Amino acid sequence: MTSRSSLTVVLAAGEGTRMRSSLPKVLHPVASRSLLAHVLAAAPDGERAALAVVVGPGHQAVADEALRVRPDALTFVQHERRGTAHAVLAARDAIAAGADDVLVAFGDTPLISRRTLERLRAPLAQGAAIAVLGFRAADPTGYGRLVVKDGELTAIREQADASAEERAIDLCNAGVMAFDGRHALAIIDRIGSANAKSEFYLTDAIAIAREAGLRAAVIETDEDEVRGINTKAQLAEAEEVMQRRLRDAALDAGVTMIAPETVFLAADTAFGRDVTVEPFVVFGPGVSVADGAVVHAFSHIAGAAIGPGASVGPYARLRPGTTLGAGSRIGNFVEVKAATIEAGAKANHLTYLGDSTVGAGANIGAGTITCNYDGFDKHRTEIGAGAFVGSNSSLVAPVRIGAGAYIGSGSVVTRDVPDDALAVERSTQTVREGWARRFRDLKRARKERKE
Ligand code: UD1
Ligand code: CA
Numbered sequence: 465m466t467s468r469s470s471l472t473v474v475l476a477a478g479e480g481t482r483m484r485s486s487l488p489k490v491l492h493p494v495a496s497r498s499l500l501a502h503v504l505a506a507a508p509d510g511e512r513a514a515l516a517v518v519v520g521p522g523h524q525a526v527a528d529e530a531l532r533v534r535p536d537a538l539t540f541v542q543h544e545r546r547g548t549a550h551a552v553l554a555a556r557d558a559i560a561a562g563a564d565d566v567l568v569a570f571g572d573t574p575l576i577s578r579r580t581l582e583r584l585r586a587p588l589a590q591g592a593a594i595a596v597l598g599f600r601a602a603d604p605t606g607y608g609r610l611v612v613k614d615g616e617l618t619a620i621r622e623q624a625d626a627s628a629e630e631r632a633i634d635l636c637n638a639g640v641m642a643f644d645g646r647h648a649l650a651i652i653d654r655i656g657s658a659n660a661k662s663e664f665y666l667t668d669a670i671a672i673a674r675e676a677g678l679r680a681a682v683i684e685t686d687e688d689e690v691r692g693i694n695t696k697a698q699l700a701e702a703e704e705v706m707q708r709r710l711r712d713a714a715l716d717a718g719v720t721m722i723a724p725e726t727v728f729l730a731a732d733t734a735f736g737r738d739v740t741v742e743p744f745v746v747f748g749p750g751v752s753v754a755d756g757a758v759v760h761a762f763s764h765i766a767g768a769a770i771g772p773g774a775s776v777g778p779y780a781r782l783r784p785g786t787t788l789g790a791g792s793r794i795g796n797f798v799e800v801k802a803a804t805i806e807a808g809a810k811a812n813h814l815t816y817l818g819d820s821t822v823g824a825g826a827n828i829g830a831g832t833i834t835c836n837y838d839g840f841d842k843h844r845t846e847i848g849a850g851a852f853v854g855s856n857s858s859l860v861a862p863v864r865i866g867a868g869a870y871i872g873s874g875s876v877v878t879r880d881v882p883d884d885a886l887a888v889e890r891s892t893q894t895v896r897e898g899w900a901r902r903f904r905d906l907k908r909a910r911k912e913r914k915e
Contacts, residue, residue: 476571
């Protein structure tokens with residue numbers, strides 16, 4: 465690890481229209497996390513690591529996302545889109561603060577890893593003025609080409625300005641660069657816009673540094689890590705790469721998955737030991753699964769903490785604010801939202817528990833519904849430890865069921881039930897002896913007469 469201080473400048477001002485979306489490009493999600501947040505997660509952090517994010521005019525939502533992820537981030541607005549060097553200079557004040565290493569990364573390159581950014585800094589510590597992240601492109605079209613002479617990087621040539629010979633180069637600029645902070649502003653300030661696009665190209669920094677007698681280095685990485693996202697198709701490709709990484713990491717951490725390719729994870733999904741995830745499970749953001757828990761097939765889970773040894777699904781839906789205690793069971797076609805299900809409690813079939821607490825060991829019968837919404841407000845349902853809620857009950861919130869209480873099946877419960885009481889709310893059953901037989905005899909006789 466380097467002891468040098470750093471500033472990472474993330475460029476997120478360029479707004480392509482190819483996503484065909486009203487959402488700014490860098491706010492699109494991969495594995496339930498924005499493209500920008502992925503890049504920020506890779507950036508160096510800690511006391512000696514500053515962060516600057518350059519956003520487009522009117523993109524307060526992008527600045528907000530940066531601050532949500534990294535409250536220490538400085539945000540800058542690039543008022544006109546005039547090229548990558550121009551965008552970096554929007555963060556001039558941050559660069560002038562004088563970090564040892566100034567890194568530039570793009571907000572639309574979510575697969576970049578922290579390790580690679582650290583690797584890119586190494587040449588600076590060894591005297592290079594600039595280090596460029598390069599990769600061998602399967603199809604280099606559109607990328608800046610790295611021109612290497614006698615083992616030295618001499619220039620980066622953009623596609624639009626490249627000769628036929630240069631276009632044949634497959635070593636490309638990933639877009640990530642690291643500058644020695646002592647030279648960064650002096651070099652970038654000298655970049656002009658005399659090129660095919662009349663833009664200020666950050667890539668011209670290499671030739672300028674060389675002219676000043678400074679050295680530039682290349683660090684190579686895999687193409688998968690530096691894919692830029694411009695279209696929904698590329699977004700889906702990045703998702704595929706990210707899912708593969710997350711599944712591999714989960715398997716490495718000891719999660720059992722018999723069909724990992726069918727399980728979709730979020731960037732922050734956290735697993736304990738001896739967890740099993742059956743096929744076709746989708747994890748949204750904010751999920752932790754504790755030791756020994758099992759998530760059965762076809763479950764959808766977001767914003768939930770699943771306790772040790774708990775069992776979820778098949779076909780369960782856990783929504784944000786769910787906490788499942790140790791050994792609790794949420795079975796098929798059960799939806800839970802903003803609810804705490806304490807240790808050993810069970811809701812095994814066809815139930816909705818919203819804005820609720822269910823005490824330890826309580827049993828929630830099939831078809832139980834917490835009626836938590838009156839069309840305007842949400843209300844809470846509290847079910848005590850060891851309570852038994854009979855099947856097909858409607859619990860009309862706000863309502864409290866005491867510890868150890870019984871609710872007769874089919875009840876509509878609108879008033880609190882004391883501890884250890886029985887509440888039944890249903891009309892009296894009537895029984896007419898022989899009625900069914902007489903009914904059938906009558907019907908048959910009528911039918912025979914007609915025939
Ligand atoms: C850039 C590089 C190219 C590299 C490629 C890798 C330059 C001149 N070219 O080309 O060598 O191979 O990335 O993907 O740097 N941006 C701004 N403000 C601007 C212009 C761009 O913030 O005025 C941001 C964009 O949001 C984007 C990034 O900079 O995140 C790259 O811009 P883009 O126009 O996509 O550059 P490329 O032409 O792809
Ligand atoms: Ca690009």
